[in-house]
Amino acid sequence: MMQGTPEELAGLMPPQDLKQVYRRKPVDPAAVKSRWWKRLLVVGSALVLSVYAVYEMWMVFAAGKITWPEYIVMGLFALTFCWIALACTTGIAGFYALRFGKKPQWLTSALTKKTVVLMPTYNEDPSRIFAAIEVMAKGIIDAGEGEAFDWFIIADTTNPEVMLQEEEALLAIRERLGDKARVYYRRRRENLARKAGNVADFCRRWGRHYDHMLVLDADSLIDHTTIIQLARRMEANPDAGLIQTIPRLIRGNTVVARVQQFATRIYGPIVGTGLAWWVDRDGNFWGHNAIIRTCAFMEYAGLPDLPGKAPFGGHILSHDFVEAALLRRAGWVIDIAWDLEGSYEESPPSLIDMAVRDRRWCQGNLQHTKVLPTRGLSWVSRMHMVTGIMSYLSSPLWLLLVLSGFALALQAQFIRPEYFPDSFSLFPAWPVLDSERAVWLFVVTMVVLFAPKIMGLVLGLTDRDLRSKCGGAWGLIKSFFFEVILSALIAPVMMLIHSGAVMSVFLGGDSGWNPQRRDDGSLPWEDVWRRHRSHVAAGVILAIAAAFNSWQLLAWLSPAIIGMVLAVPLSYYTASSKVGEYLKARGWLRIPEENERPAIECELDKVLPFYEERLASAPTLDVLAGDPVLARRRIPLIDRVAPRKPGELKGQEAQVFTKLSDTKDPRQAFSFMNDKEKAWLLSTPELYQRFVNMTAENAVAAEV
Numbered sequence: 002m003m004q005g006t007p008e009e010l011a012g013l014m015p016p017q018d019l020k021q022v023y024r025r026k027p028v029d030p031a032a033v034k035s036r037w038w039k040r041l042l043v044v045g046s047a048l049v050l051s052v053y054a055v056y057e058m059w060m061v062f063a064a065g066k067i068t069w070p071e072y073i074v075m076g077l078f079a080l081t082f083c084w085i086a087l088a089c090t091t092g093i094a095g096f097y098a099l100r101f102g103k104k105p106q107w108l109t110s111a112l113t114k115k116t117v118v119l120m121p122t123y124n125e126d127p128s129r130i131f132a133a134i135e136v137m138a139k140g141i142i143d144a145g146e147g148e149a150f151d152w153f154i155i156a157d158t159t160n161p162e163v164m165l166q167e168e169e170a171l172l173a174i175r176e177r178l179g180d181k182a183r184v185y186y187r188r189r190r191e192n193l194a195r196k197a198g199n200v201a202d203f204c205r206r207w208g209r210h211y212d213h214m215l216v217l218d219a220d221s222l223i224d225h226t227t228i229i230q231l232a233r234r235m236e237a238n239p240d241a242g243l244i245q246t247i248p249r250l251i252r253g254n255t256v257v258a259r260v261q262q263f264a265t266r267i268y269g270p271i272v273g274t275g276l277a278w279w280v281d282r283d284g285n286f287w288g289h290n291a292i293i294r295t296c297a298f299m300e301y302a303g304l305p306d307l308p309g310k311a312p313f314g315g316h317i318l319s320h321d322f323v324e325a326a327l328l329r330r331a332g333w334v335i336d337i338a339w340d341l342e343g344s345y346e347e348s349p350p351s352l353i354d355m356a357v358r359d360r361r362w363c364q365g366n367l368q369h370t371k372v373l374p375t376r377g378l379s380w381v382s383r384m385h386m387v388t389g390i391m392s393y394l395s396s397p398l399w400l401l402l403v404l405s406g407f408a409l410a411l412q413a414q415f416i417r418p419e420y421f422p423d424s425f426s427l428f429p430a431w432p433v434l435d436s437e438r439a440v441w442l443f444v445v446t447m448v449v450l451f452a453p454k455i456m457g458l459v460l461g462l463t464d465r466d467l468r469s470k471c472g473g474a475w476g477l478i479k480s481f482f483f484e485v486i487l488s489a490l491i492a493p494v495m496m497l498i499h500s501g502a503v504m505s506v507f508l509g510g511d512s513g514w515n516p517q518r519r520d521d522g523s524l525p526w527e528d529v530w531r532r533h534r535s536h537v538a539a540g541v542i543l544a545i546a547a548a549f550n551s552w553q554l555l556a557w558l559s560p561a562i563i564g565m566v567l568a569v570p571l572s573y574y575t576a577s578s579k580v581g582e583y584l585k586a587r588g589w590l591r592i593p594e595e596n597e598r599p600a601i602e603c604e605l606d607k608v609l610p611f612y613e614e615r616l617a618s619a620p621t622l623d624v625l626a627g628d629p630v631l632a633r634r635r636i637p638l639i640d641r642v643a644p645r646k647p648g649e650l651k652g653q654e655a656q657v658f659t660k661l662s663d664t665k666d667p668r669q670a671f672s673f674m675n676d677k678e679k680a681w682l683l684s685t686p687e688l689y690q691r692f693v694n695m696t697a698e699n700a701v702a703a704e705v
Contacts, residue, residue, distance in 0.1 A: 005171065005186045005638040007151075012209040014201055014298075016305035017327050022377035023301060025332045028239045033334055035281035035381070043094050043279040047087040050449065054086070055079045057442045064438075070409055077402040084391050085450050088272060092453035095275025099460060102278075104340040108233040112149040114212035116232045116292070121199050122167070123157045123192070125219040128612035130154065131170040133222050136604040138182040140225025147181055149232065151211070155203050156188035157195070161622060161679040164188060168638050169619035170612060187640050190684035196288070197304055197320035208295050212236075218289035221248070224343025224601045231292040231338070242298070242333025243325060245284055245291040246344035247273040251594050251602060254582060255350040255522050256487070256575035262348065263484050263590040267471075268457035270339070277337035283381035284335035286325035290344045294333070298324070301331035307371045311511040312364045318512070319365025322389055323372055326382035330375075345599065351522025351576030352491065353532050356498045361512040363393045363502040396499035403561065407546070410554050454485065470593035480590045490571060493564040497536050522576035526569075529576075533568040540565025622679060626667035629697040636693065639686050653681040657688050667695045 017023070027033040058078050062071045118137070122130055134152050141150055154171070158164050171186045178184065189202060200216065208214070213235050215228060227246065235241050247269070250262040277284065286293075302324040307314045317323055325335050349355045366389040373383055458481050461467050462474055471477040524532075544562045547555040555562075564571070574580050584590060594602070625632040645654075660673040661682075670692070671679060682688050 005640070007183075007185060007207060007210065009206045010209040012205055012299055014204050014208070014300075014303045016303045017301065019305060019372065019375040023331055024377075025301075027332050032238070033240050033282060033332060035283050039094075039279045039281055040381070043090045043275070044087065046090040046093075047083070050086040050090065051079065051083045054082050054442065054445060054449075057438060057445070061439045061442060068412075070405060070412060074402065074405045074409065077398055077405060081395055081398050081402060082446065082449075084388070084395060085446075087388075089449045089452040091275035091279065092268075092271045092456050093275065094278045095271040095273065095453075096456040096460060098274050098278045098339070099270060100463075105338075108230060108237055110233060110237070112146050112229070112232055112236065114149070114232070114236055115151070115210065116149060116213040116215055116235075117151045117153050117207075117211040117295075118215045118217065118228070119200065119203060120152070120154045120217050120219070120221075121157070121196050122154060122219045123196075124160045124163055125158075127163065127166045127170040128609060128616050130167075130219055131174050132605055132609040132612045134184065135174055135177060135608050136601055137223060137225060137228065138178060138184070139604070140601065141228060142178075142181050144225055144229060146229055146232075150182075150228075152182060152184045153203065153207070154184075154186045155199050156186065157192040157199050158188055159192070159677070159680050161676055161683055164680065164683055165621065165625075165635075166616045166619045168635050169616055171638070173612065173615050186638065188638075188684065189640060190642060190681065194304070194316040195318065197317065197324075201303065204295065204299050208299050211295050213292050214295050214298070215292045216289055218346060220347040221290055222251070222345040222601055222605060223290060224599065227341050227343035230341060234336075234338070235292055235294060238334065240332075240334050241294065242301075242328040242331075242335060243284070243286055243291055243293045244336045244338050245286055245325075246338050246341050247277075248287075248290045248344045248346040249342070249594065250348045251345045251592075251599070252347050253350075254578040256577070256581045256584060257352060257355070257491075257522065258348045258350050259581050259584065259590040260484050260487055260575075262592055263480055264454075264488070266592040266594070267461050267477075267481070268454050271453050271457045271460065273337070274339040277339040280337070280381050280385075282334045282336070283329055283379045284325065284337040285382075285385045286321040286335065288319075288321035290346065297328055297331070297333050301333070302327045307368060309371075312506045312509060313368055313371060317365070317368060317372070318361060319368065319389065322366075322369065322382075322385055326372070326375070326378050326386070329379050329382050330377045343599070343601070345594075345602070349522065350578070351524070352494065352498075352572045353524065353529070353576070354522050355495070356502075356532075359393075359495075359499060360502045360505070363499065364506050364512045366390050366393055367503070367506050393499050393503055396496045397503050399496055400500050403558070407543075407554075407558070410550055411546075451485075454481070467593060470591075470596040472588045472591045472596075476588050476591055480588075483589055487575070489560055490564040490567065491575075493540075493561040494533070494536050494568045494571065497539060497565070501535075523573075523578065524576065526573060529573045530569050533572055536565050536568040540568070622671050623668060626671060626696060627700075629693060629700050632693045632696045635683075636686070636689065639684060639689060642685055642687075653678060654685065654688070657682050657685070658691075661688065661691055661695070665695065665699065667692060667699060670695070 055075065055078065058075050062075065118134075120130060120134060131154075134154070138147070138150070138152055141147055154167070156164075156167055158167060167186065167188065171184065174184050187203070189199065192198070194201065204214075213232060215223075215231065217223070223246070231244055231246070234244055249269075250258070250265050253259045253262045304317050304320055304323060306316060309315070329335050349358055366386075369386040369390055373386055458477065461471060461477050468474055468477055471480065540562050543558060544555065544566065547558050547562070585595070620628070620631050657674065657678050660678065661670050663673065664670050674682065682692060
């Protein structure tokens with residue numbers, strides 16, 4: 002039987018010293034430099050806009066004597082406004098580039114170098130993963146570039162049944178593709194450093210075989226023309242270290258997933274293209290759907306462990322931003338390929354699934370506070386990290402801003418103002434606010450906040466093809482308002498979720514690592530209530546307090562209050578695939594990829610049933626225990642394990658060895674073990690060989 006992996010070609014991937022700068026000599030020094038005037042236009046405009054808004058806020062309070070609570074409100078307003086201002090000016094740049102800019106030249110040269118497509122997986126559905134690999138590989142084979150690509154599934158799976166399904170899927174895909182594609186599979190026994198450690202392990206053992214690696218996620222799907230174009234661009238630019246695509250969301254069934262699809266499809270290109278325009282050669286890495294120069298990654302992007310314990314110390318969770326920053330520090334170009342349209346992924350199906358994912362991302366982004374002082378980083382790379390940090394810190398900041406404004410209202414209602422202060426004055430010191438200027442500032446803030454969405458709508462309405470595929474002008478407009486209203490209702494709930502995540506990290510909580518659900522996100526009512534009861538309580542308390550103060554304050558806070566109070570039904574119904582399909586059938590939130598589905602997605606749907614049927618009959622642990630031939634078949638697929646040092650024995654290994662020794666019946670041996678021990682057995686060559694021998698002896702005894 003063919004081995005799971007090719008012959009190893011060991012290479013070094015040393016952890017980088019964050020206090021020492023290592024730079025290479027670029028092939029074309031001019032092509033590596035970013036254009037300063039783009040940053041001046043976008044970032045400078047955001048700063049000017051922010052200074053103006055903060056000045057207006059100052060003038061609102063300066064009509065009277067400014068109190069310390071008002072200083073707090075101004076400080077929080079300044080911090081939160083800066084980030085929406087940058088998103089606004091980035092969106093303007095993106096609108097201009099999409100409307101009037103030229104796309105990069107489409108390359109047509111034949112590939113001469115080797116690329117490996119990496120599919121990391123952690124307890125994901127193997128049928129979806131291997132079906133996606135097959136359709137991507139077939140597209141490249143049909144395009145005549147099959148020899149330029151290898152396919153490598155690098156698994157960190159810990160569920161023993163999923164392990165066996167992955168191995169069955171490997172056999173199936175090799176049977177179907179034959180010698181037209183080289184598909185490999187490696188599963189680590191221990192998930193050291195999570196996904197970053199998974200990719201690093203591949204690089205150290207097989208990375209030197211390949212010039213480039215295209216890193217995917219378990220839900221990734223990329224059109225073959227896009228994959229080939231990425232490889233051609235890497236070959237054409239010897240200074241390119243990483244090229245990141247802007248993935249589009251597809252295959253959403255629930256309301257939450259479809260809202261995210263619509264937003265990323267209509268507004269996402271505005272901000273994504275604008276970001277690519279102004280960061281220029283200092284782009285970013287989002288962890289998947291990107292091609293990387295392997296030698297550059299191995300030499301300059303090895304991640305060190307951060308000092309201290311989790312959640313701020315230890316392995317870097319959000320590795321992608323840091324890897325891009327280290328590559329850029331070494332003098333490699335990081336490009337964002339805003340013009341490539343064939344890159345896809347899927348989204349979480351519910352608010353609860355988003356919360357689980359965002360808790361991990363929150364910890365990873367907050368860890369970057371320890372990476373920011375790294376010597377030699379581009380200021381734009383630091384900006385990427387600060388933006389990631391603020392994407393989570395902004396929630397508690399917004400919450401504090403709301404509470405501070407609420408405190409000002411309570412102060413005006415219940416605390417007697419000092420009309421005649423201690424210092425001599427001929428006139429009383431009336432508490433005064435400039436109400437007209439406050440209304441104007443609110444209008445400015447709303448325009449800045451919604452500008453990227455409005456520009457996305459305008460671009461959609463002026464693009465005949467996009468407009469028609471979204472259901473026409475009316476279909477696009479009604480979906481726009483639906484998304485805005487639903488997002489406004491969800492926003493306060495997500496603000497509380499993110500605030501809780503930030504608090505959890507600061508209190509020392511570690512996120513763990515759980516597989517993500519992909520399709521239906523529905524949960525029983527009691528589970529949804531348990532997850533959101535604190536959000537409902539916060540909304541009720543805020544409503545009562547506001548009503549006790551004044552009906553005007555209640556009306557002002559009503560958008561946030563309504564979202565919090567309705568958190569349970571919002572979460573429940575937006576996670577339902579039935580409700581999502583109902584809206585889809587009536588043209589709500591339609592995107593072009595639903596009106597005219599991508600060819601690769603259609604191919605995936607054709608291939609997927611085969612893998613689902615094949616894996617439904619994959620050998621189970623019970624089958625292996627009774628069939629020595631099947632049990633022996635998987636031996637070549639077990640990853641090698643470093644020899645045990647004399648006198649050293651890991652707890653799992655000792656437990657599995659003991660439980661195997663306690664019986665001659667392999668089924669009984671499995672009954673003694675929990676899932677972690679079964680996974681350890683399936684992943685340890687020596688222990689598994691003992692199990693195979695046991696099954697063979699048991700089979701001989703049964704025949705006698």
